[in-house]
Amino acid sequence: xxxxxxxxxxxxxxxxxxxxxxxxxxxxxxxxxxxxxxxxxxxxxxxxxxxxxxxxxxxxxxxxxxxxxxxxxxxxxxxxxxxxxxxxxxxx
Amino acid sequence: xxxxxxxxxxxxxxxxxxxxxxxxxxxxxxxxxxxxxxxxxxxxxxxxxxxxxxxxxxxxxxxxxxxxxxxxxxxxxxxxxxxxxxxxxxxxxxx
Numbered sequence: 674x675x676x677x678x679x680x681x682x683x684x685x686x687x688x689x690x691x692x693x694x695x696x697x698x699x700x701x702x703x704x705x706x707x708x709x710x711x712x713x714x715x716x717x718x719x720x721x722x723x724x725x726x727x728x729x730x731x732x733x734x735x736x737x738x739x740x741x742x743x744x745x746x747x748x749x750x751x752x753x754x755x756x757x758x759x760x761x762x763x764x765x
Numbered sequence: 766x767x768x769x770x771x772x773x774x775x776x777x778x779x780x781x782x783x784x785x786x787x788x789x790x791x792x793x794x795x796x797x798x799x800x801x802x803x804x805x806x807x808x809x810x811x812x813x814x815x816x817x818x819x820x821x822x823x824x825x826x827x828x829x830x831x832x833x834x835x836x837x838x839x840x841x842x843x844x845x846x847x848x849x850x851x852x853x854x855x856x857x858x859x860x
Binding site (some may be wrong): 704720722730736748 | 771825
């Protein structure tokens with residue numbers, strides 16, 4: 674799982690079967706110091722309440738679909754939690 | 766699996782139900798030279814401590830097997846604390 678910042682949302686009426694009612698967010702993946710890394714991606718919102726500007730964490734690949742009510746759906750990123758706090762200790 | 770170091774913690778109260786029961790640790794992933802090469806947020810099942818060198822499993826089916834789950838959106842799990850690490854026959858310092 675990686676950290677990301679929610680930048681916005683995507684609305685799509687016509688979707689693949691199983692994706693009805695699923696919210697989609699535009700997220701910017703972050704490094705551990707919360708600096709942007711790579712391009713933005715669209716992720717399903719498995720917590721159903723992540724909003725713009727929030728710090729979240731997401732899961733990628735096949736496991737993203739596991740976070741949703743219908744498990745066998747074409748989703749490759751899913752927001753699975755809203756972050757309250759990241760504490761960094763020792764640096765390696 | 767990958768070798769990494771625990772470098773931080775992530776606290777989250779709003780998340781998918783599965784993640785409520787588990788501690789989340791932020792781990793640097795080590796490259797072959799022992800330098801950080803990205804990071805991943807992991808579920809901890811071995812009570813790893815801050816700074817420790819750990820073994821990270823990053824594959825969904827194995828992760829679910831460890832936690833005894835049929836389903837669940839998890840991938841990265843800390844499955845061991847590394848005592849000794851040898852690269853090219855040389856002992857690499859671990860914490």
